[in-house]
Amino acid sequence: METLYDVQQLFKQFGIYIYVGARIYDIELMMIELKNIYEGHLIDRDTYLHARSILQREHRIEESRATEKGTE
Numbered sequence: 001m002e003t004l005y006d007v008q009q010l011f012k013q014f015g016i017y018i019y020v021g022a023r024i025y026d027i028e029l030m031m032i033e034l035k036n037i038y039e040g041h042l043i044d045r046d047t048y049l050h051a052r053s054i055l056q057r058e059h060r061i062e063e064s065r066a067t068e069k070g071t072e
Contacts (some may be wrong), residue, residue, distance in 0.1 A: 004058045007034070007051045014042060024062040030056050 001007065007030060011018065016033055020026050034055065052063040 001047075001050055001054065005010060005053060007054050010043070010047070011037075011056065024066065027055055027059045027062060031059075 001010065004027070008018070011030065011033065014037060016037075018026050018029050018033065020029060031052070034048065034051055037043055038045075043051075
């Protein structure tokens with residue numbers, strides 16, 4: 001698992017499809033759902049931590065894009 005797409009495929013295994021419309025909101029909702037499936041013991045700790053780190057990285061990227069757009 002290396003990309004946001006890979007995390008989406010993880011959710012797909014559980015029948016979870018997330019699309020809010022804004023990528024940053026999608027990522028935030030994915031973080032919530034990831035925590036829920038981990039706390040429900042559906043994934044192991046390593047998978048959870050790896051997926052969470054990917055989501056955090058993607059969230060930082062989206063925040064920086066939003067900041068760049070605001071300064072143009």
